[in-house]
Amino acid sequence: MSDIRDDVRAGFNELFGYEPAGMWSAPGRVNLIGEHTDYNLGFVLPFAINRRTVIALGLREDRVARVASSFADEVVEIDLAELSPAHLHGWAAYPLGVAWAMGERGADLAAVPGFDIFIESDVPVGAGLSSSAAIESAVAIALNDVWHLRLDRPTLAGIGQLAENEAVGAPTGIMDQSASLLGRPDSAVFLDCRSLESDIIDLGFVPAGLVLLIIDTGVSHSHATGGYAERRASCELGARMLGVGSLRDVTVDDLPRARGILDDVTFRRVRHVVTENQRVLDTVRTLRESGPAAIGELLDASHLSMRNDFEISIPELDLAVETAQANGAIGARMTGGGFGGAAIALIRQDDLSRLQVAIDGAFAEHGFRQPDTFVVVPARGASREI
Numbered sequence: 557m558s559d560i561r562d563d564v565r566a567g568f569n570e571l572f573g574y575e576p577a578g579m580w581s582a583p584g585r586v587n588l589i590g591e592h593t594d595y596n597l598g599f600v601l602p603f604a605i606n607r608r609t610v611i612a613l614g615l616r617e618d619r620v621a622r623v624a625s626s627f628a629d630e631v632v633e634i635d636l637a638e639l640s641p642a643h644l645h646g647w648a649a650y651p652l653g654v655a656w657a658m659g660e661r662g663a664d665l666a667a668v669p670g671f672d673i674f675i676e677s678d679v680p681v682g683a684g685l686s687s688s689a690a691i692e693s694a695v696a697i698a699l700n701d702v703w704h705l706r707l708d709r710p711t712l713a714g715i716g717q718l719a720e721n722e723a724v725g726a727p728t729g730i731m732d733q734s735a736s737l738l739g740r741p742d743s744a745v746f747l748d749c750r751s752l753e754s755d756i757i758d759l760g761f762v763p764a765g766l767v768l769l770i771i772d773t774g775v776s777h778s779h780a781t782g783g784y785a786e787r788r789a790s791c792e793l794g795a796r797m798l799g800v801g802s803l804r805d806v807t808v809d810d811l812p813r814a815r816g817i818l819d820d821v822t823f824r825r826v827r828h829v830v831t832e833n834q835r836v837l838d839t840v841r842t843l844r845e846s847g848p849a850a851i852g853e854l855l856d857a858s859h860l861s862m863r864n865d866f867e868i869s870i871p872e873l874d875l876a877v878e879t880a881q882a883n884g885a886i887g888a889r890m891t892g893g894g895f896g897g898a899a900i901a902l903i904r905q906d907d908l909s910r911l912q913v914a915i916d917g918a919f920a921e922h923g924f925r926q927p928d929t930f931v932v933v934p935a936r937g938a939s940r941e942i
């Protein structure tokens with residue numbers, strides 16, 4: 557952590573030639589359970605992880621905004637008066653989209669000063685750990701501070717989502733930003749995506765001797781195109797055909813009726829969302845009553861539902877999950893939007909190295925690229941660093 561902060565300060569100084577006004581950071585997140593439920597106004601249970609995006613920000617005397625990242629070679633510059641989704645492209649649409657979205661949610665962009673931002677991150681990009689929300693959330697809390705906006709964290713999450721939806725053009729839900737902004741150490745964020753009420757749920761991994769392993773397949777996904785938007789459209793179609801505003805209003809008991817109304821594909825998409833919502837509620841209850849060692853079956857069932865009903869898994873993710881289950885994991889599932897990215901395995905610390913060896917062996921045997929495996933720890937949400 558301190559290494560990244562030193563790098564960010566040095567990077568900022570070198571590029572912009574002055575000391576930043578401050579540094580802010582926000583974590584990536586992993587979703588423990590509740591996949592493709594957020595935009596259906598259901599339940600999710602992500603946690604913030606010990607991988608962070610750190611930014612240094614300096615205020616300017618003019619109205620220019622400049623952003624740079626160790627991730628990219630260019631410095632992107634825009635006048636605040638010109639900020640609009642149509643003028644934002646590529647990676648800079650994430651940080652500058654947040655500045656634009658703040659104007660949409662209450663900031664008077666005509667009255668605020670310009671800024672320079674330098675970004676550095678150890679959140680892996682495109683691994684389903686939401687490097688996008690980490691960057692949005694870090695910029696959101698920074699601008700909220702330096703522009704004296706006093707917006708609360710749920711509002712900042714909405715600003716990150718608006719930036720991602722409109723400036724980046726990815727139709728994602730509110731989960732990632734909420735986890736990044738609301739996370740606490742050793743805890744998950746139980747979020748009701750309709751009311752936006754959240755509860756901090758103790759995960760208790762350490763006392764139970766458990767760790768959460770990420771198995772990053774290295775297969776990249778893209779939210780802006782393809783399957784994600786298609787699944788979203790299926791869910792909207794299903795809700796419309798069932799006469800409800802969103803799939804939040806469909807319960808497990810309604811599924812027999814839904815089967816008679818919907819075509820097979822739409823029915824299975826709906827069944828995933830409806831049963832996944834129930835699994836999130838069951839996971840929260842199980843964590844509270846029995847602790848993390850008891851949630852394995854729910855994780856396993858979530859994966860099967862994504863593989864068979866929602867059809868967003870890929871052979872690499874299935875192999876990661878099956879290998880984990882066969883090598884001591886308490887539970888395992890793919891996580892994130894699907895079509896690539898990572899799987900998670902909840903496993904006893906003592907069984908971890910055996911599983912890592914097994915994963916490497918299984919991927920080699922199938923001729924798949926070696927996955928990156930690493931443990932993530934539930935960590936604090938976005939915060940000012942200096």
Ligand code: ADP
Nearest residue numbers: 625627647675677681682683684685686687688
């Ligand atoms: P993820 O699952 O990691 O959120 P996304 O496709 O949603 O994947 O977001 C990844 C994109 O976010 C990158 O392609 C890049 O445009 C932007 N991004 C993430 N981290 C950084 C960074 N440190 N600097 C600049 N842009 C970043």
Ligand code: MG
Nearest residue numbers: 686687688689
């Ligand atoms: Mg993302």
